[in-house]
Amino acid sequence: MLDETLVPTSVRLRDEIEGAGINEVLAQLDEDLIGLKPVKTRIREIASLLLIERVRQKMGLLGDTPTLHMSFTGNPGTGKTTVALRMASILHKLGFVRRGHLVSVTRDDLVGQYIGHTAPKTKEILKKAMGGVLFIDEAYYLYRPENERDYGQEAIEILLQVMETQRDDLVVILAGYGDRMEKFFTSNPGFRSRIAHHVDFPDYEEKELGDIAELMLKQQNYQFSEGARRAFDEYIHLRKQQPLFSNARSIRNALDRARLRQANRLVADLDRELTATDIMTLEESDIRASRVFSKTES
Amino acid sequence: MRITQGAFSFLPDLTDDQIAAQVQYCLEKGWAVNLEYTDDPHPRNTYWEMWGLPMFDLKDAAGVLLELKECRKHFGDRYIRLSAFDASHGWESVRLSFIVNRPANEPGFKLQRTEMEGRHVQYTTVPYSADKPEGQRYK
Numbered sequence: 212m213l214d215e216t217l218v219p220t221s222v223r224l225r226d227e228i229e230g231a232g233i234n235e236v237l238a239q240l241d242e243d244l245i246g247l248k249p250v251k252t253r254i255r256e257i258a259s260l261l262l263i264e265r266v267r268q269k270m271g272l273l274g275d276t277p278t279l280h281m282s283f284t285g286n287p288g289t290g291k292t293t294v295a296l297r298m299a300s301i302l303h304k305l306g307f308v309r310r311g312h313l314v315s316v317t318r319d320d321l322v323g324q325y326i327g328h329t330a331p332k333t334k335e336i337l338k339k340a341m342g343g344v345l346f347i348d349e350a351y352y353l354y355r356p357e358n359e360r361d362y363g364q365e366a367i368e369i370l371l372q373v374m375e376t377q378r379d380d381l382v383v384i385l386a387g388y389g390d391r392m393e394k395f396f397t398s399n400p401g402f403r404s405r406i407a408h409h410v411d412f413p414d415y416e417e418k419e420l421g422d423i424a425e426l427m428l429k430q431q432n433y434q435f436s437e438g439a440r441r442a443f444d445e446y447i448h449l450r451k452q453q454p455l456f457s458n459a460r461s462i463r464n465a466l467d468r469a470r471l472r473q474a475n476r477l478v479a480d481l482d483r484e485l486t487a488t489d490i491m492t493l494e495e496s497d498i499r500a501s502r503v504f505s506k507t508e509s
Numbered sequence: 510m511r512i513t514q515g516a517f518s519f520l521p522d523l524t525d526d527q528i529a530a531q532v533q534y535c536l537e538k539g540w541a542v543n544l545e546y547t548d549d550p551h552p553r554n555t556y557w558e559m560w561g562l563p564m565f566d567l568k569d570a571a572g573v574l575l576e577l578k579e580c581r582k583h584f585g586d587r588y589i590r591l592s593a594f595d596a597s598h599g600w601e602s603v604r605l606s607f608i609v610n611r612p613a614n615e616p617g618f619k620l621q622r623t624e625m626e627g628r629h630v631q632y633t634t635v636p637y638s639a640d641k642p643e644g645q646r647y648k
Contacts (some may be wrong), residue, residue: 342569
């Protein structure tokens with residue numbers, strides 16, 4: 212029987228939200244991550260569900276611990292890892308994981324190289340992730356149907372078992388590119404049924420990529436000159452049509468190269484008096500020197 | 510006779526929740542936790558068999574409890590000890606060690622007196638269980 216005196220008869224959700232401090236996490240998510248509308252909506256939905264679940268537990272309306280394992284699908288550089296990190300902190304604030312750390316692994320960390328190597332390796336990672344979130348990037352590499360003796364299967368079995376029996380102790384997030392994850396789930400139905408939330412990460416719009424670039428620069432105390440921003444928008448447009456475009460990651464790399472060129476340009480003129488603004492600003496020429504522009508002209 | 514070695518050994522056996530709380534304390538201090546087992550509880554037998562490797566970089570006690578359950582499944586009829594190692598000095602040193610599993614029946618120790626020259630007596634403690642080979646002592 213429940214102890215009547217301890218169970219609140221009514222709760223105010225506002226107090227609950229403020230008590231847990233989720234709003235700050237969600238607000239930060241909005242602020243730090245540009246675009247990703249559907250993802251943010253899904254995360255809000257999940258957060259609401261968890262909040263209600265928590266209130267239910269408080270009121271003594273016991274049910275099973277909800278399944279919290281998730282899959283994040285999307286193209287490279289769409290922010291899956293970043294969102295996973297936020298997810299860990301949301302889950303922690305709501306009390307669904309005890310520590311709120313994120314352990315990020317790939318196939319190499321889980322699958323061994325010889326017989327008897329895989330189980331201890333997978334278990335060690337699982338132990339490290341206990342109380343937090345285990346993030347498996349490019350999860351489909353775990354399953355290699357072309358090699359029936361592949362040790363990945365063993366890791367999958369251990370994972371599935373822990374995902375089922377220790378739902379209170381850890382949350383597993385599988386991530387990868389959409390189509391390959393789909394294939395992975397089809398061949399491993401056990402995973403699909405154990406995963407409650409499928410979140411799809413869309414590609415960024417060109418405008419969003421531009422904003423992301425500005426945000427990245429701001430975080431590193433850089434800025435675009437006006438011409439540079441225009442040039443960079445053009446750069447994004449051209450770069451997107453080229454192969455191997457990986458969204459925010461490509462943007463980051465482009466900015467790194469632009470910084471290199473800016474440094475080169477500054478060093479070329481040693482006698483010039485530099486102000487802080489000079490050192491902070493990326494000029495149009497730093498962007499225009501990119502290979503992406505030269506290719507279109509030739 | 511109840512074996513008393515390590516911390517908490519004069520208390521009733523710790524429950525799993527209490528063990529988890531102790532482990533969490535150790536992990537928060539940054540200590541590595543290790544499980545060992547033996548069926549030779551002689552006080553001079555300091556080196557017990559290791560159950561896997563010491564667990565480094567854990568954040569939560571659930572991982573240790575997982576191993577403890579596994580260890581009990583295999584060696585539930587023996588003594589299992591949990592030790593926590595602190596490496597902050599540059600070497601691993603034991604900070605906390607306590608028994609987390611013991612056989613259902615502990616026969617204790619026999620005191621052997623050997624008469625030496627003159628009226629000199631040499632004393633030896635021998636576990637009653639040690640007559641049998643390793644692995645069959647607490648069946």
